[in-house]
Each structure stands twice: as C-alpha cells, then as structure tokens.
Amino acid sequence: MRKIAIFTAICILIFMMFSISYGFWTDQVEIAGDSKVSFKIKINKDIELEEATDAAIKLNKEDLVVKDVKKEDIPYVTEEETATEEDLVDLDIIPVEEEVAVPTEEETSTEDEAISDEPNNDKSVPLEEDVQSEETSGDIS
Amino acid sequence: MGKKHNIVGLVILLITVVSMLGVSYAGYTNILTLDYDLSSSSFNNIFKEKSKVTAELITEEKSKKLKVDPIFDRDKKKLRLIIDNPIDISDFEEGTTIIINYSLKADKSSGIKQVAPQEDYNIGRADFILETVTPICSIANKSKTYYTGSIPNAVYDYLPDVLASFDSYHTISSADHKGTMNGTITLVQVGDNNFNDRPKVNLSSLDLDDSTNERIVKSKSSAYVEVEAVYGFDIPINLDQFNVN
Numbered sequence: 001m002r003k004i005a006i007f008t009a010i011c012i013l014i015f016m017m018f019s020i021s022y023g024f025w026t027d028q029v030e031i032a033g034d035s036k037v038s039f040k041i042k043i044n045k046d047i048e049l050e051e052a053t054d055a056a057i058k059l060n061k062e063d064l065v066v067k068d069v070k071k072e073d074i075p076y077v078t079e080e081e082t083a084t085e086e087d088l089v090d091l092d093i094i095p096v097e098e099e100v101a102v103p104t105e106e107e108t109s110t111e112d113e114a115i116s117d118e119p120n121n122d123k124s125v126p127l128e129e130d131v132q133s134e135e136t137s138g139d140i141s
Numbered sequence: 142m143g144k145k146h147n148i149v150g151l152v153i154l155l156i157t158v159v160s161m162l163g164v165s166y167a168g169y170t171n172i173l174t175l176d177y178d179l180s181s182s183s184f185n186n187i188f189k190e191k192s193k194v195t196a197e198l199i200t201e202e203k204s205k206k207l208k209v210d211p212i213f214d215r216d217k218k219k220l221r222l223i224i225d226n227p228i229d230i231s232d233f234e235e236g237t238t239i240i241i242n243y244s245l246k247a248d249k250s251s252g253i254k255q256v257a258p259q260e261d262y263n264i265g266r267a268d269f270i271l272e273t274v275t276p277i278c279s280i281a282n283k284s285k286t287y288y289t290g291s292i293p294n295a296v297y298d299y300l301p302d303v304l305a306s307f308d309s310y311h312t313i314s315s316a317d318h319k320g321t322m323n324g325t326i327t328l329v330q331v332g333d334n335n336f337n338d339r340p341k342v343n344l345s346s347l348d349l350d351d352s353t354n355e356r357i358v359k360s361k362s363s364a365y366v367e368v369e370a371v372y373g374f375d376i377p378i379n380l381d382q383f384n385v386n
Contacts (some may be wrong), residue, residue: 025382026380026382027186027379027380028378029186029187029218029219029220030219030220030375030378031219031220031376032220033223033241033373034223034224034371034373035207035372036225036275037228037304037370037371037372038227038228038367039336039366039368040366041299041341041365042341042342042363042364043343043344043347043357044342044344045344045357045358045364046344047358
C-alpha cells in the first residue's frame, strides 16, 4: 500500500514537471472573432390556413355535398394568367406609381398668404368688452 | 592554589594563540563574492499591431474580402476580429473557407525571437456560436416592409446555437529581417448548415397585431423575417520554439 502511494506521488510529480516545462517551451496566442450573419426566414402563413379550416368546419355543418371531380375536367391555368397586379409590381414588371401629395385648400390658402406681396392692412381692433375690462382693471388698481 | 593559577594561565595562552592564528589567516587571505543568476530564456510572442489583418471568404461561387476591424487586448496576446459586413447564411455551406492573415513578433522580453514554422497544421475545430442578436428585425416581402421592431421570441428560438463548424489549419512563416512572422488561419467548413431545409416560421407565432397579420396574409408574395445575428469563434494557437541547430 505504501509503495503504491509513493509510486503515485512520483508519477504526479513527474507529470507536473513535464507540464510546467512544456509551458516554458511553448507559447499561446488567441484569435477570436465576431461576425454578423443575416438570416431571411420564410414565414408560413398559418393564420390563413386556420381561417380556411374554420370556413371548412362551417361548410361541413351546412351538410355540403362534396362531388368528386376528374382532373381532366379542371381547366389548366398558368401562373402568369393568375398573377395579380400586385404580383407584377413585386416582380418589378409594373413600376410602382409614386403618390403625389395634393395640397389641401387650407394649405393652399396659407401658402397664398405667405407668397402675396400686398401689405397686410388689417389692424386688430379691441372689442368693447376688452376695453371695458381694461378700464375696470384700471379703476381697481 | 598554585595548580589553579597554572590552569588559568594555560587557557589564556590557548585563547591568545588561536586568536593570533585567526588574525594571521585573515591577513593572508581575502574574500571575493561571486553572484550568478541562472535562468531559462523566455518565449513570448505578441501580435504585431502595425501589420494589416485581413480576412477573406471563399465559397464555391465567389470570393470576397471581408471588412475587418482588429482589436488587440492589453498584452497583445489576443486578437479579436470584428467582421463588419454581414455574411449571408447561404454563404455557409460545406467547403466554405475563411482565411485570416495576421502577423506576430517576439516580445522585447523574449529571449527566443523565432517560432517554429508551421505549414497547414491542423489546430482543431472552431465553431461559430450564437452570441447576440441585433435588437431589431424586420418582416418584409420583395417590395414592402410590414414590420420593423424587436425580435419575436419565436425567431430567437429559430436561430441555430451553432451556425457552422470549421476545421482550422495554421501556417506561420520564419521571422523576416524585422522579426515579423506572418501567420494564416484557414477555416474550412465541415458539413452543411442545412438552414434552408428547416421549417418555416409560423405567422401566428410571431405575435404581430391583427392588421399586420392581415396585410401579410392578403399579400400574394412570400413574406420573410429578416434578422442579423452575431456569431463568434475562438481559435487558440500554440506556438513552439524554433529548434536552433
């Protein structure tokens, strides 16, 4: 038992010596990095599916009779034929029309006032009530 | 009484003789002290700040230089590269290679001025691990943006914790006349990330308001969540002393 303990201690000591000396022989540097990665995750429009399911349940309640239809009887329609105007805009086939802001009447009138070169001769005349109140306040003071 | 006097006289005589011998020996000799410190030479290398750090991404179809911002830590033993331009997820496929060029030099305190050169030495596996996600994501199709704001939890869960694994290879040259050692890390992607094969994100899981949901559903074209996540990697490089013959 004692011999085993001594042997283990010697092994540990030798291993420590090796590891320490290896530390002196070698050197370590480190390269780390951070990179931005952009993801584009496709969305499953499951809300539409839920609505369809609700609609199907509603139709089932009304005892709708479903008929089998042969594939040959369905008229074939290509994607191009079914493409909506919105799709064509998305695919840049139709340019998007920019909305031109049309000024309202109020905006136009204020602009006219600002642009007009005529001097403003309107003078603010105090109302009788205001004059009276001023006189009253003067009496009090 | 007479015997006692004789003994005392003998002891005094002995002390006197020993003292005289010691004094005469000291007169004949001198002491010189020699101090010598014996220590092993240090081996300490640091990144060279003045040299340019570059990175390049090579896929099957293209090769592009990445704009990098190198940051050295205080003791210049660690180099952190911030890759500014976002890399598209589709660029991470099997065989994608990232090459990083850097320069080392021996520290002033280092007794050994040269590392052992290496040529495409395999230094292990490096993983791109999810660190943070940018605070804003957007939901859009080809022409419209429906939503811009904080990232829904469903998207957080969707992003892979480990984007890709790379085999790392290290090359370092001998020191030139200025003591610069040029190093290259080559990262070669192992396996595909299979990101595009993953299922779509459900619109209902994004917790958007009803009007946004309605707009997305009504649109004929496909909608996407666009998000930028930050992935990080760590590559420790062990350097050996140059074996001088």
